[in-house]
Amino acid sequence: MSSNDFPPLKNDLILRACRGEPIERVPIWIMRQAGRYLPEYKAISAQHPFFEVCRTPTLACEVTLQPVRRYDLDAAIIFSDILVIPQALGMDVEMVPNEGPCFPQPLKVPEDLNTKIDRTRKASIELKYVYEAITLTRRTLDGQCPLIGFSGAPWTLMSYMIEGKASTTMSKAKRWLYSYENESHDLLNLLANFIIDHLVEQISAGAQLVQLFESHCACLTPDLFNRFSLPYLCQIAKGVRDELSKRQISSVPIIVFAKDAHFGLQDLAKSGLFDVISLDWTITSTNIDLLRKENSTLTLQGNLDPCALYASKENLEKFVRRMLEIFGTKRYIANLGHGIYPDISVDNVKWFIDAVHLISKEMNDNNTNKS
Numbered sequence: 001m002s003s004n005d006f007p008p009l010k011n012d013l014i015l016r017a018c019r020g021e022p023i024e025r026v027p028i029w030i031m032r033q034a035g036r037y038l039p040e041y042k043a044i045s046a047q048h049p050f051f052e053v054c055r056t057p058t059l060a061c062e063v064t065l066q067p068v069r070r071y072d073l074d075a076a077i078i079f080s081d082i083l084v085i086p087q088a089l090g091m092d093v094e095m096v097p098n099e100g101p102c103f104p105q106p107l108k109v110p111e112d113l114n115t116k117i118d119r120t121r122k123a124s125i126e127l128k129y130v131y132e133a134i135t136l137t138r139r140t141l142d143g144q145c146p147l148i149g150f151s152g153a154p155w156t157l158m159s160y161m162i163e164g165k166a167s168t169t170m171s172k173a174k175r176w177l178y179s180y181e182n183e184s185h186d187l188l189n190l191l192a193n194f195i196i197d198h199l200v201e202q203i204s205a206g207a208q209l210v211q212l213f214e215s216h217c218a219c220l221t222p223d224l225f226n227r228f229s230l231p232y233l234c235q236i237a238k239g240v241r242d243e244l245s246k247r248q249i250s251s252v253p254i255i256v257f258a259k260d261a262h263f264g265l266q267d268l269a270k271s272g273l274f275d276v277i278s279l280d281w282t283i284t285s286t287n288i289d290l291l292r293k294e295n296s297t298l299t300l301q302g303n304l305d306p307c308a309l310y311a312s313k314e315n316l317e318k319f320v321r322r323m324l325e326i327f328g329t330k331r332y333i334a335n336l337g338h339g340i341y342p343d344i345s346v347d348n349v350k351w352f353i354d355a356v357h358l359i360s361k362e363m364n365d366n367n368t369n370k371s
């Protein structure tokens, strides 16, 4: 698929922000915008189990469009999950309502890599339903805004595959990093190659940007991050670009979100492989200034505390203004510092989006008048 196969884009603000081009207002989308806090999503999920929605392109398309119908968002993100990859590799994953994901048979010992994972599986075959959902959604969006594709990153997927469910310490998965180093690299490499195919197929199906979610860095030491996360994030970004150029498909911006990897942000930036780095809410304004100063062609995304959406409208506007002052309006995509929570009021989401647009436009107009 090429852009000629789809309706022309009417709002390319986010793509311009990725390229460092002038924008009239700061673009915004919200991590986990398609989902749990929306009544129209709850109505669908009351009738269809989670992975059925993921696997049915018409339902995935509908859920992806719900937030962009309701709000003035500058991007849509395809409804899917990071855990479709372990599923595609042959592992069972259940989504337990109100609890989250559960692997009934997680990886326990290195021998499980030969019995619980099928290395012959291909993303292009197993995850065809994701690519069909992307093509359908891009057509149905009718150029309203760009469509984002995504994948979980290797360490985050590996940690789920070993822990079997959410964990605060990740001690079972970290045990592999310390005691089965070679087998850990084998698994991470296998995942990285699968993820490259998954992202390339999403782009080929119509995704106009992609985001890599490395959500589980909080439990890593800087050394573990440097050995078991960073190299694979880089391998994926490079692999995606190489494969796109081999297939003569135009490249798209790659966003990386390494949550809680404050120690790794400069290295991610210096790799030169990512167009956008997404920041969580713990990153200080000093660190943001430093990232800006040392990486002039990098776009930043983030990083409002998701809980700030519980604040009054007046206070939320103050937080948004402060965030825009810290990041500036150029090379910036407004977002939360992690996914939105299920109990956020739909009105507060609207205030957030509208405040980013209004305040950034006002700041931009003032700057233009001054110069």
Ligand SMILES: Cc1c2[nH]c(c1CCC(=O)O)Cc1[nH]c(c(CCC(=O)O)c1C)Cc1[nH]c(c(CCC(=O)O)c1C)Cc1[nH]c(c(C)c1CCC(=O)O)C2
Pocket (backbone or CB within 6 Å): 030, 031, 032, 033, 034, 035, 036, 045, 050, 077, 078, 079, 080, 081, 082, 083, 095, 098, 099, 100, 101, 150, 166, 213, 215, 338, 339
């Ligand atoms: C770690 C992770 C997962 N999934 C994802 C991550 C990385 C981002 C992050 O760190 O939050 C990514 C994800 N999951 C989902 C999307 C869809 C697109 C979007 O709106 O951003 C995306 C981008 C749908 C979903 N994935 C899930 C839901 C909720 C299912 C429901 O309650 O109906 C949605 C809408 C379920 C899910 N899926 C996962 C968990 C831990 C859970 C349960 C907790 C939760 O509700 O978030 C794994």
